[in-house]
Amino acid sequence: MKNKNMSDIIESYLKQILQQEEHIEISRSEIADQFQCVPSQINYVINTRFTPQKGYIVESKRGGGGYIRIMKLEIVDEADLIDAMVDLIKSKTSLSDATAIIQNLLVNEIVTENEAHIMHSAIDKDALGKIVNADEIRSLILGAMLVKLKYR
Known part of the structure; x- marks a missing residue:
C-alpha cells in the first residue's frame, strides 16, 4: 500500500x-x-x-x-442516474462536486472518457476561473449537459 x-x-x-x-x-x-x-x-x-x-x-x-x-445508489437505467445527478445540482455547484458527478457518469458508463474530459473542461477553473459567479455558471452548464445526455 x-x-x-x-x-x-x-x-x-x-x-x-x-x-x-x-x-x-x-x-x-x-x-x-x-x-x-x-x-x-x-x-x-x-x-x-x-x-x-x-x-x-x-x-x-x-x-x-x-x-x-x-x-x-441503485441504478436502474441511465435516465435514473442522470435524474439523480440533476437533483444534486444546486444553484451553486463547486468544482469538486461537479467533478464527482462527471466521474460518477464515467464509472457508470454513461459517458466516455473523452466526453467526461470535455464536460470537465467546460466547467473547470481554466474555463470559469475569472468569473465572479463561477459556481452558478457551473451549475447551469452542468445541468444543461446532463439534460442533453438524458435525451440523446
Whole structure:
C-alpha cells in the first residue's frame, strides 16, 4: 500500500466490502480501532468519499448502538442516474462536486472518457476561473449537459 494515505486505505476497505454487499453498517469507533486512527478520520472519509455525487447514500444513527450505513445508489437505467445527478445540482455547484458527478457518469458508463474530459473542461477553473459567479455558471452548464445526455 505504498503511497496511500490512511483515508485512501479506509476508502478502499469500505468499497471492497460494498462490492460484495448491497450496503454496510459500520461503527465509527470499531473502524477507527481497526485502522488505529481517530473516529474523526472515519467521518472525513465518509463525508468526502461516499457522497451522493459519487454514487452513495449515507445514513447514520448516533448514540449507544449507533451506526453508519453506506449504500451504493441503485441504478436502474441511465435516465435514473442522470435524474439523480440533476437533483444534486444546486444553484451553486463547486468544482469538486461537479467533478464527482462527471466521474460518477464515467464509472457508470454513461459517458466516455473523452466526453467526461470535455464536460470537465467546460466547467473547470481554466474555463470559469475569472468569473465572479463561477459556481452558478457551473451549475447551469452542468445541468444543461446532463439534460442533453438524458435525451440523446
